[in-house]
Amino acid sequence: MKKKFGQNFLTDTNLLKKIIDSANIKDKDVIEIGPGQGALTKFLVLDASSVTAYEVDSDLKLYLNKLESEFPNLKVNYQDILKVNLDLEKEYHVVANIPYNITSPIIFKILDEAMIKSATLMVQKEVCDRITASPNNKEYNALSVIIQYYMNVEKIMNVNKKMFRPIPKVDSAVFKMTRKERELDLEEETIFLRLVKGSFHQKRKTLLNNISFSQEIEKEKVSLWLNKLNIDGNLRAENIKKDDFIKMAKNFKIIA
């Protein structure tokens, strides 16, 4: 077991089946990140049309070679997923119990790859709660808003840490994200990302103060602009719904 690769393997068959069911990958092309000893892979190959897996640890060939020879629809690449240029030409669905130390870069890689239409992921429970949080919750942050802009998100279930071998320190959860139509053009998206990150810059500060500070625009100007958009600048970013951030991005030119 290699700690540096976040290797905590799943054992419970019912749990694995539940993940496969929620992923809904019958006859679809699947990418698995970190197949490990193949616990999830051996169910994926039964349902999916093809499974392309990326595993950084080539010592796991010991387990995965046998599965690969049994199932011609499985191809395991012994590569670091973060270094792979996916460049996908058809639609894919990701299903994975991901290494928790690289959760954010993996999620951003998925968001960036338009041909990935859904991802069913096991992550640390706290991260899942943040990703699926709605406004007015303390878990709601820039990550929630950004992911929910690109994807519809849905929490599937909590998973007790005792389901893994070795048992990790933290509990886990599974969520599914499904790609949706983008509401902004590329230029507006860049502004959206900047505004969202800037609005959450200092959690205790108001939206007005955070935007004024992060975008380097006088408070009076920002205040007038927010009034015009019907958004209360005295609220904190954690109270602002995604659609209001979209509205700000669409109308940013007025004060830029």
Ligand SMILES: C[S@@+](CC[C@H](N)C(=O)[O-])C[C@H]1O[C@@H](n2cnc3c(N)ncnc32)[C@H](O)[C@@H]1O
């Ligand atoms: C949490 S384990 C999950 C293993 C297996 N899917 C399961 O559920 O039992 C994460 C797996 O990701 C692999 N891994 C870690 N970093 C990786 C990377 N950068 N690219 C590809 N695989 C990676 C680890 O070696 C490990 O097999």
